[in-house]
Amino acid sequence: MHEAEKQAVAEAVAPPAIELKSVYVNSGGYELLRGVSLAIPRASTSVLLGATGSGKSALLKAAAGLLVPGSGSVEYLGKDMAKFSKKDETEFRAHSGFIFQDAALWANTNILNNVSMPLRVHKPWMGQSELAEAVRMAFKRLGYEEGMALRPSDLSAGEQKMVCIARAVVHDPDLVFMDDPGTNLDEDGLEQLFALIAELEERGKTLVIASNNSEFAYRYADMLGIIKDGVVVAFGSYEDTLARAEKEPELKLTRLRARGLREKKARRGAS
Amino acid sequence: MNILSSLGKSARERASTLLYGLGFFYNVITETLRFFKRSQVGYKVLINQILFTGYEALAINAIMAVAIGAAINVIGSSLLPQFGQSQLMYTILIIVITRELGPLLTAFVITARSGTAIATELGGMVVNHEIEAYISVGLNPISYLVVPRFIGVVVSMVILTVYFNLFGLLGSFVVVQIVNPTPVSEYLGNLLSLLTISDIFSGLVKAFIFGIIVSVVSTYQGFSVNRSSTEIPVAGIRAVGQSFILIIVADVLVTLVQYA
Numbered sequence A: 001m002h003e004a005e006k007q008a009v010a011e012a013v014a015p016p017a018i019e020l021k022s023v024y025v026n027s028g029g030y031e032l033l034r035g036v037s038l039a040i041p042r043a044s045t046s047v048l049l050g051a052t053g054s055g056k057s058a059l060l061k062a063a064a065g066l067l068v069p070g071s072g073s074v075e076y077l078g079k080d081m082a083k084f085s086k087k088d089e090t091e092f093r094a095h096s097g098f099i100f101q102d103a104a105l106w107a108n109t110n111i112l113n114n115v116s117m118p119l120r121v122h123k124p125w126m127g128q129s130e131l132a133e134a135v136r137m138a139f140k141r142l143g144y145e146e147g148m149a150l151r152p153s154d155l156s157a158g159e160q161k162m163v164c165i166a167r168a169v170v171h172d173p174d175l176v177f178m179d180d181p182g183t184n185l186d187e188d189g190l191e192q193l194f195a196l197i198a199e200l201e202e203r204g205k206t207l208v209i210a211s212n213n214s215e216f217a218y219r220y221a222d223m224l225g226i227i228k229d230g231v232v233v234a235f236g237s238y239e240d241t242l243a244r245a246e247k248e249p250e251l252k253l254t255r256l257r258a259r260g261l262r263e264k265k266a267r268r269g270a271s
Numbered sequence B: 001m002n003i004l005s006s007l008g009k010s011a012r013e014r015a016s017t018l019l020y021g022l023g024f025f026y027n028v029i030t031e032t033l034r035f036f037k038r039s040q041v042g043y044k045v046l047i048n049q050i051l052f053t054g055y056e057a058l059a060i061n062a063i064m065a066v067a068i069g070a071a072i073n074v075i076g077s078s079l080l081p082q083f084g085q086s087q088l089m090y091t092i093l094i095i096v097i098t099r100e101l102g103p104l105l106t107a108f109v110i111t112a113r114s115g116t117a118i119a120t121e122l123g124g125m126v127v128n129h130e131i132e133a134y135i136s137v138g139l140n141p142i143s144y145l146v147v148p149r150f151i152g153v154v155v156s157m158v159i160l161t162v163y164f165n166l167f168g169l170l171g172s173f174v175v176v177q178i179v180n181p182t183p184v185s186e187y188l189g190n191l192l193s194l195l196t197i198s199d200i201f202s203g204l205v206k207a208f209i210f211g212i213i214v215s216v217v218s219t220y221q222g223f224s225v226n227r228s229s230t231e232i233p234v235a236g237i238r239a240v241g242q243s244f245i246l247i248i249v250a251d252v253l254v255t256l257v258q259y260a
Helices: A003-013 A056-063 A086-094 A111-122 A128-142 A157-169 A187-202 A214-220 A238-247 A254-259 B002-035 B043-053 B055-083 B088-127 B130-136 B141-179 B184-194 B197-223 B231-259
Strands: A018-027 A030-040 A045-049 A071-076 A096-099 A175-179 A206-211 A223-228 A231-237
Touching (some): A018 A056, A030 A056, A056 A175, A086 A096, A096 A157, A111 A128, A111 A157, A157 A175, B002 B197, B055 B141, B088 B141, B088 B184, B141 B184, B197 B231
Parallel strands (some): A175 A206
Antiparallel strands (some): A018 A030, A018 A071
């Protein structure tokens, strides 16, 4: 068997990056997720579209182990997160990043400490100057230039979002969860974010994006999902989901259908 | 039937809250044992907690200790001679200050200052999703946020109780001079001859237990906030109320054990 064939077989049997199996999440008496099952393939970009309050954030947080399901399971590379040892948990966190919808910066410390925290946790040997350099590099990728000694409260909502994005990618994770990543960003910020997503895609990272902005799906989705009232009503390749939406108008996707199929560049870094 | 069903539901909820609380306490203890073994980033939080809970409360604790010591002195020196029991003055002063009021009042001060601060700060962090952000970068909120506050409050409580004892027993001497001038050597001699190790130890055991109560209840209440910012002050109020009740109950129990 050729190397390429062997690799193809290995990929076919490899577990997905994240898999949710019949996940139910309750909070404060409300059912946020109702029996969600889906598998996020490795080295792909999955975009979940849904209206406000449809359960996108809950789904993303459940997938990232930030919300514990009432029932069902979430697996990372085939391993049930509920059965994670401390080592597994640390490993997962070292290889993942999360962009929060409302930034979720730590108010009592400065920007440098906010962004460098993943490095201080997972690479404790790094010195102060190395940390500052790594943070500068992360900001450079986003075209962001603000004082690192400032506190989050000194920044605008858009700048806070940029800091949150930098914190999620500063340790170069393989898996990045993005909860409405475009919220509060101006046009320039949005373009920087698109450039970052393109760069991460090219390097073979697994991206999971929840948004109500179909632009993310049009530009980047390998996999496209639709969530409604806590239920994933469609999830498949971009083309398949779009084709399904043509037959099932209740799935909406009006804008994407109007734009038609697009040619997405093959991922160079995908393995 | 409805009454029975609602009673059953309420009992189930209370049992589940109690179990959750016990699980939380168990987690705090196990993470505390691990805290010093690893080079965690939580040391800064610990130092800040000791500064806020211990150092910044020194002044109010000293003022209270001197005032209480002086009051006991003034009341005792006017009442006890009427019964021919003037010699009991120092015994009462030592017992009341070191065994009872020192740890108890210090615990009340720390609950009012730090208990509310911890509960509302953590509650605010929950609402702003800062706790989720800590988890997302690989920091365990118990070991990074709770343990430093737990250790900080317990250490501060014990140190502040020693401080209260010193000011209560010695500082009150200055006030006593106004109503009942006494030579320093006589005052100190009487105090030291009656002060025993068990008096000091008894107060410190209470301080240690009260510290555990205040820190665990306050952090637990902080984390009990769900989504709304209106829950934050409620968490602060609950932290104070529950801490006071548990401190008083613990005080009675420890006193019963000591004198039984």
